[in-house]
Amino acid sequence: VKKEELHASLSDPVLDTMNFLNEVTSRYPDAISFAPGRPYHGLSNVNEMSDRIGRYLAHLDERGHSPQQVRDALYQYGPTAGQIRELIAGSLLVDEDIDVSPEAVVVTVGSQEAMLLVLRALMADRDDVLIVSTPCYLGIVGAARLLDVAVTAVPEGDDGPCVAELETAILAERARGRRPRAIYLVPDHANPSGATMPLDARRALLDMAERTDVLIVEDSPYRLLGPEPPPPTLKALDRACRVIHLGSYSKTLLPGIRVGFAVADQEVVDGTGRTGLLAHELAKIKSMVTVNTSSLSQAVVAGSLLASAGRVSQIGAELAGHYAGALRATLVELDRRLPAERRAALGVAWNSPRGGFFLALTVAFRADEAALTRSAKRFGVIWTPMAYFHPEGGGDRGIRLSISHLTPADITEGVARLGRFIEAETVRR
Amino acid sequence: VKKEELHASLSDPVLDTMNFLNEVTSRYPDAISFAPGRPYHGLSNVNEMSDRIGRYLAHLDERGHSPQQVRDALYQYGPTAGQIRELIAGSLLVDEDIDVSPEAVVVTVGSQEAMLLVLRALMADRDDVLIVSTPCYLGIVGAARLLDVAVTAVPEGDDGPCVAELETAILAERARGRRPRAIYLVPDHANPSGATMPLDARRALLDMAERTDVLIVEDSPYRLLGPEPPPPTLKALDRACRVIHLGSYSKTLLPGIRVGFAVADQEVVDGTGRTGLLAHELAKIKSMVTVNTSSLSQAVVAGSLLASAGRVSQIGAELAGHYAGALRATLVELDRRLPAERRAALGVAWNSPRGGFFLALTVAFRADEAALTRSAKRFGVIWTPMAYFHPEGGGDRGIRLSISHLTPADITEGVARLGRFIEAETVRR
Numbered sequence: 001v002k003k004e005e006l007h008a009s010l011s012d013p014v015l016d017t018m019n020f021l022n023e024v025t026s027r028y029p030d031a032i033s034f035a036p037g038r039p040y041h042g043l044s045n046v047n048e049m050s051d052r053i054g055r056y057l058a059h060l061d062e063r064g065h066s067p068q069q070v071r072d073a074l075y076q077y078g079p080t081a082g083q084i085r086e087l088i089a090g091s092l093l094v095d096e097d098i099d100v101s102p103e104a105v106v107v108t109v110g111s112q113e114a115m116l117l118v119l120r121a122l123m124a125d126r127d128d129v130l131i132v133s134t135p136c137y138l139g140i141v142g143a144a145r146l147l148d149v150a151v152t153a154v155p156e157g158d159d160g161p162c163v164a165e166l167e168t169a170i171l172a173e174r175a176r177g178r179r180p181r182a183i184y185l186v187p188d189h190a191n192p193s194g195a196t197m198p199l200d201a202r203r204a205l206l207d208m209a210e211r212t213d214v215l216i217v218e219d220s221p222y223r224l225l226g227p228e229p230p231p232p233t234l235k236a237l238d239r240a241c242r243v244i245h246l247g248s249y250s251k252t253l254l255p256g257i258r259v260g261f262a263v264a265d266q267e268v269v270d271g272t273g274r275t276g277l278l279a280h281e282l283a284k285i286k287s288m289v290t291v292n293t294s295s296l297s298q299a300v301v302a303g304s305l306l307a308s309a310g311r312v313s314q315i316g317a318e319l320a321g322h323y324a325g326a327l328r329a330t331l332v333e334l335d336r337r338l339p340a341e342r343r344a345a346l347g348v349a350w351n352s353p354r355g356g357f358f359l360a361l362t363v364a365f366r367a368d369e370a371a372l373t374r375s376a377k378r379f380g381v382i383w384t385p386m387a388y389f390h391p392e393g394g395g396d397r398g399i400r401l402s403i404s405h406l407t408p409a410d411i412t413e414g415v416a417r418l419g420r421f422i423e424a425e426t427v428r429r
Numbered sequence: 430v431k432k433e434e435l436h437a438s439l440s441d442p443v444l445d446t447m448n449f450l451n452e453v454t455s456r457y458p459d460a461i462s463f464a465p466g467r468p469y470h471g472l473s474n475v476n477e478m479s480d481r482i483g484r485y486l487a488h489l490d491e492r493g494h495s496p497q498q499v500r501d502a503l504y505q506y507g508p509t510a511g512q513i514r515e516l517i518a519g520s521l522l523v524d525e526d527i528d529v530s531p532e533a534v535v536v537t538v539g540s541q542e543a544m545l546l547v548l549r550a551l552m553a554d555r556d557d558v559l560i561v562s563t564p565c566y567l568g569i570v571g572a573a574r575l576l577d578v579a580v581t582a583v584p585e586g587d588d589g590p591c592v593a594e595l596e597t598a599i600l601a602e603r604a605r606g607r608r609p610r611a612i613y614l615v616p617d618h619a620n621p622s623g624a625t626m627p628l629d630a631r632r633a634l635l636d637m638a639e640r641t642d643v644l645i646v647e648d649s650p651y652r653l654l655g656p657e658p659p660p661p662t663l664k665a666l667d668r669a670c671r672v673i674h675l676g677s678y679s680k681t682l683l684p685g686i687r688v689g690f691a692v693a694d695q696e697v698v699d700g701t702g703r704t705g706l707l708a709h710e711l712a713k714i715k716s717m718v719t720v721n722t723s724s725l726s727q728a729v730v731a732g733s734l735l736a737s738a739g740r741v742s743q744i745g746a747e748l749a750g751h752y753a754g755a756l757r758a759t760l761v762e763l764d765r766r767l768p769a770e771r772r773a774a775l776g777v778a779w780n781s782p783r784g785g786f787f788l789a790l791t792v793a794f795r796a797d798e799a800a801l802t803r804s805a806k807r808f809g810v811i812w813t814p815m816a817y818f819h820p821e822g823g824g825d826r827g828i829r830l831s832i833s834h835l836t837p838a839d840i841t842e843g844v845a846r847l848g849r850f851i852e853a854e855t856v857r858r
Contacts, residue, residue, distance in 0.1 A: 039506075076685055077684045109538050124437065257724070258722070278433065288572045289542060294725070296723070
């Protein structure tokens with residue numbers, strides 16, 4: 001049988017990274033896993049779903065939609081840009097002080113689709129480059145690979161993306177004759193490091209973006225999952241229309257419904273000289289990717305926004321408390337198992353995020369796939385090599401821990417196992 | 430304010446084609462519209478949706494899933510390739526005699542996403558070409574534009590795709606040094622022409638694909654929407670594993686849920702020499718496009734398949750009757766308004782599909798956007814210029830009529846208006 005040849009992107013390690021992890025996880029089902037970024041949804045029940053849909057349909061009815069129109073809203077193809085844009089724009093205003101017209105919003109199949117749309121719209125030329133702050137969420141790198149978009153990685157610091165380094169990279173790309181179009185980053189409780197950008201760094205980043213004429217793609221899935229509100233979003237601080245803001249309801253409402261959005265109020269011009277809103281162009285691309293976001297899923301989101309007067313922060317408050325508690329417990333256990341003196345001796349360190357799913361550990365040995373296999377097999381604990389999140393290399397001694405779906409008992413026992421693994425590996429070295 | 434430059438695909442007329450039509454439709458709201466391919470869903474009601482979801486959850490429970498696993502199936506991220514692949518494979522077997530393993534199925538956000546995934550996987554090289562039978566569904570051409578994939582159009586005949594012409598085009602591309610990788614076509618009740626390929630043409634196409642070593646992408650959204658079953662799918666006849674079959678539940682179940690699938694049981698090899706199933710590679714790409722198909726939407730499809738023992742043909746039977754009736758009524762009215770002698774004098778002709786949404790009219794004048802505007806404004810009737818479906822030019826005297834969402838009264842009055850418009854335009858010429 002003849003074997004069909006594939007596009008080069010399918011040989012790219014980025015698109016295969018998670019395979020090894022999945023294999024390890026299924027081979028050692030009894031191991032405690034700090035690996036997956038699965039949201040916790042123990043606070044939801046099945047009936048809630050239809051309540052939320054009902055809430056949205058009642059809202060349409062109250063606003064004078066005919067029974068036929070109400071049914072269409074649930075059953076029929078809707079506008080490609082989404083049918084709940086007004087509710088999302090309203091929510092962004094009350095919750096985030098982001099003031100944009102519904103026309104600037106595009107509803108997407110999770111923020112992953114939004115990334116693909118933004119890259120396809122903006123990366124106009126072979127010489128265009130996307131700058132990413134690393135360690136970096138793999139979804140953006142994978143989307144870039146699929147579209148043959150060049151990516152340049154800039155290492156972050158302890159407080160997340162480093163503005164001076166980003167500017168240096170932008171100027172270096174220009175000097176090479178390439179055109180940096182946008183910087184992708186996650187300012188709040190980043191995946192994978194857990195870092196959150198301080199307010200002054202946010203302001204400096206916006207100034208730099210304006211000065212160097214690049215756009216910022218702000219991805220914010222973990223933003224509301226902390227014990228207190230983080231500094232304002234880049235979009236809320238954006239005076240020069242430099243920021244494309246991506247949002248997701250996967251972590252605050254439900255992962256399975258697949259609803260995210262892009263806020264893209266930039267003025268754009270196409271090759272024929274026609275101008276318009278970037279959001280409109282994103283919708284044009286979406287019409288050739290998924291056509292619509294499931295109207296059933298949009299109805300669930302709409303019902304939730306209506307029930308909370310648009311305050312996603314309020315919907316997510318209980319969940320945020322859950323995650324913050326799990327993070328605190330993990331940090332307490334780490335400190336108990338590897339107290340300051342011991343970790344200095346072992347060459348181990350970690351950061352202390354207050355929210356989100358992730359924290360970053362540094363160890364004195366190569367935390368690679370071989371080490372992960374030993375960790376799963378002999379110590380019964382699984383984690384993610386930080387090297388996975390460095391598309392251009394690096395992170396060999398880094399470990400990502402995700403606390404998002406572990407019970408308190410799992411955390412206690414998991415950290416104990418992790419401590420034993422680290423001790424053994426460090427001696428082994 | 431600086432305007433951001435866009436990717437060249439966004440200046441492509443294909444991505445803008447429907448804009449004019451939408452404008453005309455909103456400018457003349459009282460016109461009867463034969464334009465949109467909107468499915469009819471008057472046979473569904475809101476409660477059905479939760480019944481179907483409940484049916485699926487009960488099925489999981491019966492199969493020994495824990496309450497947590499059942500909740501996960503609805504709320505959590507699921508496998509990227511989809512969580513209802515077994516049910517879909519089972520349905521394809523009972524309904525279509527397509528015998529494939531669930532591993533060869535990938536659940537997608539409508540068949541549009543499947544098209545994008547297939548193109549990205551297979552079009553490995555700048556010299557690779559996609560062959561399309563025209564007039565052609567625009568979604569495939571748009572997806573090709575987004576991915577910078579070259580498309581070659583081959584005109585279809587009265588009975589749909591023309592095998593000899595397709596083979597000539599394949600050989601001509603090879604002679605030019607390009608590599609035709611796949612042929613895209615809709616064998617059943619095609620969009621836009623309504624044509625259905627006879628059985629002998631299907632067999633000839635499969636032989637030709639094997640002889641010339643190209644794959645076939647079979648898109649089948651309208652297949653079950655006729656008064657009797659059409660000839661077997663290309664996939665059911667496929668002995669040499671040449672066919673990638675795309676399916677959609679948008680027309681048989683509900684458009685708004687956005688669930689389709691690809692069947693891709695081909696053996697493939699990537700640049701590193703690793704081999705596997707094409708379906709697995711499509712899922713890898715999907716993980717960077719939409720991650721998952723809404724699990725809520727998948728649950729609705731699963732519940733429907735369970736309730737009908739996998740027979741989508743049975744679920745769609747009533748709808749198929751509705752469409753067949755609307756088609757017959759349209760043909761009867763056309764014949765009444767423009768009897769044989771009159772249409773010979775006017776230079777008008779049409780085909781007579783027995784199922785699906787569409788039929789094709791040929792007229793003696795340019796059926797362009799100017800003509801459409803006159804038709805809407807003076808005669809109160811809207812249709813789609815066939816030229817929209819010819820990405821490489823042609824179809825200037827063609828009109829697509831869609832009957833999918835019109836009432837009998839609309840059909841009678843709409844055809845009368847259309848007759849008056851055609852008479853006037855022909856005289857005008």
